[in-house]
Structures are given as C-alpha cells and as structure tokens.
Amino acid sequence: MTAAVTAPSRFAAWPGHAWLGLAARVYLGVVFLMACVHKIAHPEVFALDIAAYDFLPTELVNLLAITLPWVELVAGVMIIVGIRARAAALLIAVMLVAFIIPLAVALVRGLDLSCGCFAPGVGEEDPISGWTLVRDGSWLVLCLYVLLLDRAPLGLDYLLGRRRAKT
Amino acid sequence: MSAGTRSMLRDAVVVAVGATALALLVNALRPDGLALVASAPHAVIVPCPAEAVGPATPIEANDPRVTAADTLVVDAREATDFATWHPPGAVHVYYDLLAESPEYHDAIAELLRTHREARLVVVFGDDQLGYTTQDGVPGDEAGTGFRLAGALSAQGLKNVHYVLGGADALRAALAPEGSR
Numbered sequence: 001m002t003a004a005v006t007a008p009s010r011f012a013a014w015p016g017h018a019w020l021g022l023a024a025r026v027y028l029g030v031v032f033l034m035a036c037v038h039k040i041a042h043p044e045v046f047a048l049d050i051a052a053y054d055f056l057p058t059e060l061v062n063l064l065a066i067t068l069p070w071v072e073l074v075a076g077v078m079i080i081v082g083i084r085a086r087a088a089a090l091l092i093a094v095m096l097v098a099f100i101i102p103l104a105v106a107l108v109r110g111l112d113l114s115c116g117c118f119a120p121g122v123g124e125e126d127p128i129s130g131w132t133l134v135r136d137g138s139w140l141v142l143c144l145y146v147l148l149l150d151r152a153p154l155g156l157d158y159l160l161g162r163r164r165a166k167t
Numbered sequence: 168m169s170a171g172t173r174s175m176l177r178d179a180v181v182v183a184v185g186a187t188a189l190a191l192l193v194n195a196l197r198p199d200g201l202a203l204v205a206s207a208p209h210a211v212i213v214p215c216p217a218e219a220v221g222p223a224t225p226i227e228a229n230d231p232r233v234t235a236a237d238t239l240v241v242d243a244r245e246a247t248d249f250a251t252w253h254p255p256g257a258v259h260v261y262y263d264l265l266a267e268s269p270e271y272h273d274a275i276a277e278l279l280r281t282h283r284e285a286r287l288v289v290v291f292g293d294d295q296l297g298y299t300t301q302d303g304v305p306g307d308e309a310g311t312g313f314r315l316a317g318a319l320s321a322q323g324l325k326n327v328h329y330v331l332g333g334a335d336a337l338r339a340a341l342a343p344e345g346s347r
Contacts, residue, residue: 087178
C-alpha cells in the first residue's frame with residue numbers, strides 16, 4: 001500500500017475484507033470444484049455440451065473439454081486454501097468471462113441447451129436462461145472483489161510467510 | 168504494472184499451463200481418453216429439454232394441461248387435415264407411417280427453437296379410442312399421434328404426451344369452449 005491515504009485505499013485497508021474475501025474465496029472455490037468433478041469424470045459429455053453451443057470450431061472442442069476442468073480444479077483448490085489466491089481469482093474470472101460470452105451468444109441466438117455447467121440429472125434439467133448469465137455475472141463480481149481487495153491474509157501463502165518471517 | 172500484478176499474472180500463467188499439462192497427461196493415461204482433436208462433428212441433437220425419459224405417456228383430450236399456455240400442441244396428421252382444422256397454436260409435424268424416416272429431426276429442432284417456453288408437448292394424430300397397446304396402455308399404438316410422440320421422446324424431448332383418441336377426441340373436447 002502506498003503511504004498516501006486516499007479514500008479508495010482506506011476502503012481497501014478495511015480489515016473486514018479479510019473475512020469477506022475468505023467467504024468469497026471459499027464460495028467460488030466450492031462452486032468451481034463442484035463444477036469440475038463431473039467434467040473431469042466425463043469429458044465426452046462435457047465435449048458434447050461445448051459442441052452444442054456451436055461456438056468453437058470442432059477441432060478445439062475436445063481440447064477444451066479435456067483441459068478446462070483441470071484448470072477449474074487447480075484454481076478452485078488454490079483459491080480456497082489461499083495459495084496464490086489472486087492468481088487463482090484471475091484464472092476463475094477469465095474462465096467466467098469465457099463462459100459468459102458463448103452463453104450470451106447462445107441466448108441471443110435462441111439455442112435451447114443444457115447449460116453444461118454442472119452434472120446433469122441432479123434432480124432437474126439445467127437449461128440456460130438469463131438467470132445463468134446473472135449467476136455467472138455475480139460470480140465474476142465476487143472474483144473481481146477477491147482480485148482487487150482481498151490480500152488473502154486468511155490463506156496458506158500469507159500464514160506460512162508470516163511463520164517464516166517470525167523464525 | 169506493479170511488481171505484484173506482474174507476479175500474479177506469471178503465477179496465473181504457470182498454473183494454467185501446469186493444469187493443462189496435467190489434464191493432457193491424465194487424458195493420455197486414461198483408457199477412455201478423448202482424441203485431442205475431434206475427427207467428426209459432435210452429434211448434437213438439440214439436447215434440451217434434456218434427455219429422453221422413457222416413452223411418451225397418454226393424456227386425455229379434456230385434460231386441462233392440453234390447453235395450458237405453456238403447452239405445445241403438435242398435429243401429426245396430414246397437411247390437408249391440419250388445414251381443415253387444428254387447435255389454435257398447434258404446429259404441424261406430419262408423421263408418415265410408411266416412411267418412418269428421421270426427417271423429423273429438422274422439424275423437431277425447429278420446434279425447440281421457436282417454442283422455448285413450452286413445458287409440455289402434446290401430440291395428436293389420427294389415433295382412435297378403444298385400443299390397448301402391448302404394454303396395456305390405452306390408446307392406439309398404430310395411430311400417428313402415438314407414433315410421433317414416441318419418436319419425439321426417443322429423440323430426447325421431455326414431457327411428451329399423446330392425446331387419447333387423437334384428433335376426433337381433441338376436437339370434441341375443445342369444441343364446447345367455443346373461443347378456443
């Protein structure tokens with residue numbers, strides 16, 4: 001932090017961000033871990049979901065279906081435990097933007113799709129709608145909050161670093 | 168760009184590359200791993216409203232759900248019959264008993280695109296009352312309504328019903344209401 005105390009930096013220095021940030025991190029992490037489990041177990045189903053959006057060239061569909069869930073997994077774990085939490089928040093934000101764009105395009109085109117976000121058949125169908133956009137958008141806001149205001153003092157990086165500093 | 172931001176970007180790239188490498192490794196090791204590059208287009212049959220959930224079920228012609236606002240009524244009869252009479256709002260998907268070709272895919276895809284609000288699909292055809300299917304379900308298994316409803320169901324449409332007694336029963340049920 002800079003020495004000059006301006007209003008925004010005073011807001012940024014508010015100690016409550018640590019707890020809000022922790023809550024946001026755990027929530028986002030759980031969401032992404034839940035989302036990735038089924039995709040990792042069944043990449044072929046996820047590939048079909050991606051293909052249904054008719055957004056990517058066929059050649060890239062499988063590659064994305066294979067790799068994306070693992071980025072979700074690693075970023076989800078990192079943001080929860082607080083290892084390079086901001087980098088993880090950045091990755092999650094980029095992924096959310098990458099989900100939101102095809103989603104919005106599919107909505108505008110009127111495609112009626114299974115959204116492909118979570119495991120299918122968990123009680124009910126999961127068609128995309130404006131609410132999916134609202135949901136992803138609110139997650140993005142949480143992400144940006146973590147990215148901009150949470151310094152992850154309640155995370156492994158910081159706690160380990162402090163112990164190291166003491167000894 | 169501050170040093171903190173730079174190191175965060177570097178971390179993010181490292182993590183993304185690492186996770187991608189891990190993903191490719193796991194995919195290469197697992198016996199059911201996907202081909203990295205899809206060789207053929209994925210068979211996307213407009214998947215929502217979601218996966219097939221068993222055969223189509225019968226519905227009485229006077230069931231209030233038939234005339235509900237979020238119900239899509241599908242006429243399986245020939246075009247001339249459709250032109251003579253059909254319920255307001257009904258769409259026409261002719262079911263040719265002899266052809267049985269999968270040309271309905273396009274029609275169904277179109278249905279889903281233009282009727283996204285539909286929660287229920289009610290199909291009627293030239294079915295007659297008084298028959299029982301092999302499974303003991305009342306209705307005429309040879310009727311076009313029953314057949315088309317089965318075909319729609321098999322292709323992944325949910326909540327598909329066929330009208331017992333077909334067009335005749337439906338017309339009789341709708342007639343007294345006058346306005347419809």
